[in-house]
Amino acid sequence: MATEVTCATSFETMLEQRGVTRRDFMKLCAGVAATLGLSQAMVPQIAYAIEDSVIGKETGKLTPVIWLELASCTGCTESFAQANNPDAATVVLELISLNYSETLSAGAGHSLELAKEQTIEAGGYLLLVEGALMEGWDGNALRIGWDGTPETFEQAKGTKIVEHAASNAAAIVCTGSCASDGGWQAAHPNPGGAIGVQAYLEKAKANGEFDFDIPPIINIPCCPSNPEHVVAVLVDVLLLDTVPELNEVNAPKFMFSQLIHDNCPRRGHFENGEFVYKFGSEEEKKGYCLYAVGCKGPQTKSDCPKVRWNRGLNWCVEAGAPCIGCATINPMKSDYNWVELNAPFLSRFKTLNINGLHVDPTHVAFGVGGLAVAALVAHGFGMKLTGRTKGGAPFETERKWDTKHPEKALCTADAAKTCATAQHLEQAAEKDAKSSAKSSKKSSAKGGDK
Amino acid sequence: MAHLAHYKEAHPVPFIITHWVNLVSMLCLILTGFYIHFPFVAGFMGMARGAHMFFAFVILINLIVRIILAFIVKSAPAGGTREVVTDYKNFLPQKDNRHQLGAWVKYYLFLKKDHPLGNKFGVPQKITYFAVPFLLLLMGFVGFCLWPVTMFHGPFAAFTNLVGGLMIVRIIHYYLMWVFILFMFIHVYLSSIEGFAPAKLMFTQKEHGGLVYDPEVHNIVGEDIDVDED
Ligand code: HEM
Ligand code: SF4
Ligand code: SF4
Numbered sequence: 193m194a195t196e197v198t199c200a201t202s203f204e205t206m207l208e209q210r211g212v213t214r215r216d217f218m219k220l221c222a223g224v225a226a227t228l229g230l231s232q233a234m235v236p237q238i239a240y241a242i243e244d245s246v247i248g249k250e251t252g253k254l255t256p257v258i259w260l261e262l263a264s265c266t267g268c269t270e271s272f273a274q275a276n277n278p279d280a281a282t283v284v285l286e287l288i289s290l291n292y293s294e295t296l297s298a299g300a301g302h303s304l305e306l307a308k309e310q311t312i313e314a315g316g317y318l319l320l321v322e323g324a325l326m327e328g329w330d331g332n333a334l335r336i337g338w339d340g341t342p343e344t345f346e347q348a349k350g351t352k353i354v355e356h357a358a359s360n361a362a363a364i365v366c367t368g369s370c371a372s373d374g375g376w377q378a379a380h381p382n383p384g385g386a387i388g389v390q391a392y393l394e395k396a397k398a399n400g401e402f403d404f405d406i407p408p409i410i411n412i413p414c415c416p417s418n419p420e421h422v423v424a425v426l427v428d429v430l431l432l433d434t435v436p437e438l439n440e441v442n443a444p445k446f447m448f449s450q451l452i453h454d455n456c457p458r459r460g461h462f463e464n465g466e467f468v469y470k471f472g473s474e475e476e477k478k479g480y481c482l483y484a485v486g487c488k489g490p491q492t493k494s495d496c497p498k499v500r501w502n503r504g505l506n507w508c509v510e511a512g513a514p515c516i517g518c519a520t521i522n523p524m525k526s527d528y529n530w531v532e533l534n535a536p537f538l539s540r541f542k543t544l545n546i547n548g549l550h551v552d553p554t555h556v557a558f559g560v561g562g563l564a565v566a567a568l569v570a571h572g573f574g575m576k577l578t579g580r581t582k583g584g585a586p587f588e589t590e591r592k593w594d595t596k597h598p599e600k601a602l603c604t605a606d607a608a609k610t611c612a613t614a615q616h617l618e619q620a621a622e623k624d625a626k627s628s629a630k631s632s633k634k635s636s637a638k639g640g641d642k
Numbered sequence: 643m644a645h646l647a648h649y650k651e652a653h654p655v656p657f658i659i660t661h662w663v664n665l666v667s668m669l670c671l672i673l674t675g676f677y678i679h680f681p682f683v684a685g686f687m688g689m690a691r692g693a694h695m696f697f698a699f700v701i702l703i704n705l706i707v708r709i710i711l712a713f714i715v716k717s718a719p720a721g722g723t724r725e726v727v728t729d730y731k732n733f734l735p736q737k738d739n740r741h742q743l744g745a746w747v748k749y750y751l752f753l754k755k756d757h758p759l760g761n762k763f764g765v766p767q768k769i770t771y772f773a774v775p776f777l778l779l780l781m782g783f784v785g786f787c788l789w790p791v792t793m794f795h796g797p798f799a800a801f802t803n804l805v806g807g808l809m810i811v812r813i814i815h816y817y818l819m820w821v822f823i824l825f826m827f828i829h830v831y832l833s834s835i836e837g838f839a840p841a842k843l844m845f846t847q848k849e850h851g852g853l854v855y856d857p858e859v860h861n862i863v864g865e866d867i868d869v870d871e872d
Contacts (some may be wrong), residue, residue: 491808617864
């Protein structure tokens with residue numbers, strides 16, 4: 193009993209040091225449960241797991257984490273740690289032993305690199321990657337921490353750093369769209385060769401560059417990754433000891449398998465056909481749907497409207513900005529990063545890149561359609577000129593091919609003239625002419641009279 | 643009198659009905675499709691989406707019904723005859739169209755003066771009509787990749803992932819619509835440019851006299867002036 197009291201107290205002290213109330217902490221746990229799609233009944237269990245794990249710090253059982261930062265804007269770290277305004281989410285930092293982080297680690301230089309090396313050697317750590325890998329210029333588009341010696345020249349490439357850090361990791365978490373598939377850094381015309389972790393590792397492995405098994409990869413899309421998502425995934429992986437169920441792009445299914453559009457508070461206006469066509473308009477003031485100004489909510493899979501941003505304060509569409517689809521990732525195809533797929537952001541379609549020329553798909557369609565109509569009109573004049581508009585040209589008496597291949601002919605002109613039906617028709621016509629009475633509806637085709 | 647007689651055996655009543663359903667659904671799909679792509683006038687999105695999905699189901703069910711009927715109902719293989727064969731045969735290669743692709747293309751390009759002999763459907767027409775059901779099935783499949791009710795499931799989700807996301811699927815769906823639009827332009831043009839008799843027969847079963855074709859002899863054998871001219 194006595195120990196428990198001390199532990200609880202030390203946990204409370206930790207919260208206090210971070211300026212977090214117990215209420216905030218319980219709210220965080222409730223948020224984690226909701227984000228993971230767990231029942232609210234799980235909240236105490238999550239709270240307990242976090243407390244227990246934080247206490248574990250004293251017994252030295254924390255999971256080591258390496259947080260690598262590659263080609264990134266540090267937005268994912270920033271939005272996660274919010275260094276100038278610590279809150280409940282940063283409690284998660286207490287769950288882990290953050291052995292290496294360029295932004296968050298107190299240490300730097302050789303000692304930090306050494307800590308990373310030791311962590312990799314020991315294994316069993318979680319590898320967090322932020323930012324894209326750069327393959328351009330033979331991988332030299334991004335180099336980190338080279339000590340200047342020729343022996344380490346290769347190892348200082350960003351791609352090799354990730355490869356090395358992946359070699360012994362228990363799991364890899366890619367925070368943000370950049371680490372997932374290259375993100376906006378992979379967009380045209382950046383020549384740096386940005387690519388996501390999953391694609392890079394699978395390619396390198398296929399090329400025989402290493403032979404360890406690639407650890408499970410969890411992608412957390414969005415630009416930047418939403419801290420609520422990161423916290424939920426970390427709690428899931430670290431404490432509940434499960435990898436969340438993933439969708440076809442290796443992102444947690446519960447967070448990234450519903451359309452933004454289907455949870456959007458402006459959806460009523462969408463159905464009513466009430467749209468913002470222009471910013472600064474009456475419609476915008478009324479909070480109408482942003483579809484006509486390019487909202488990508490109908491094709492973007494993320495729970496932004498439910499989890500929201502900035503600690504639940506608001507999110508893009510509710511704040512008045514059309515969704516730009518930053519949650520869209522294609523881990524194996526960096527050409528299909530969210531920017532390439534969704535720009536221009538205020539337009540309904542992306543532009544097509546035809547040999548470097550960017551064109552709107554609708555222009556191509558109307559162009560081709562217009563040409564077709566023009567061709568048909570021209571053809572129509574031709575038909576008129578050749579006198580074909582009243583029943584077409586006269587029929588050939590024999591198929592063209594048959595005239596050239598008489599031995600294989602289907603029916604020669606003569607055969608057609610002398611066949612039984614032809615005779616029958618002729619007789620009927622003569623009879624008609626004789627009686628000079630107009631026959632009633634009577635067909636003379638071979639099927640007989642009718 | 644250059645053209646073949648138009649007898650209603652060429653287009654039996656069930657096909658007149660499926661053709662009407664196709665026409666109406668296709669026009670509504672295109673109109674609502676354009677609207678969904680960009681709501682050019684305010685006020686109709688819920689309706690447009692509802693109608694789009696309604697007519698999508700109508701046209702797909704109609705397609706299935708039409709394919710089944712093709713194996714049950716008999717229709718004339720050529721204009722100018724009341725002889726009938728099981729309908730599906732008229733969409734496959736037939737003796738009467740042998741070696742005629744070149745002739746048809748030349749005819750349309752004014753390189754051949756006389757009208758090719760042949761069956762109800764000329765060679766390019768046959769190829770096109772044979773392709774349309776597959777195009778429509780593809781269109782339906784792509785459409786279901788965009789429908790939130792189905793988009794997360796099995797083959798639809800797999801296809802979306804394969805082509806690189808819903809934006810690409812939307813553009814594919816949009817361009818496929820243009821394939822249908824171009825088909826309709828050409829279809830309407832070619833079926834009416836030599837006179838409106840074929841269209842009248844297709845929409846109202848109105849018959850029209852003309853040359854008589856004997857499918858057994860594979861050639862024109864005479865003329866029928868008994869059917870009302872107009
Ligand atoms: C045959 C079955 C079809 C199905 C199941 C289907 C389904 C859909 C769905 C679900 C959407 C998206 C609606 C939305 O985002 O709210 C859509 C959009 C659209 N459909 Fe279809 N559709 C079908 C056929 C057609 C046809 C035949 C055409 C025209 C020839 C067509 C033209 C369009 C167009 C232009 C769009 C707008 C695309 C965009 O810009 O996002 N659809 N369709
Ligand atoms: S604002 Fe965007 S996500 Fe919301 S209803 Fe309109 S189109 Fe859908
Ligand atoms: S609403 Fe759209 S743009 Fe905003 S974070 Fe979500 S996916 Fe990105």
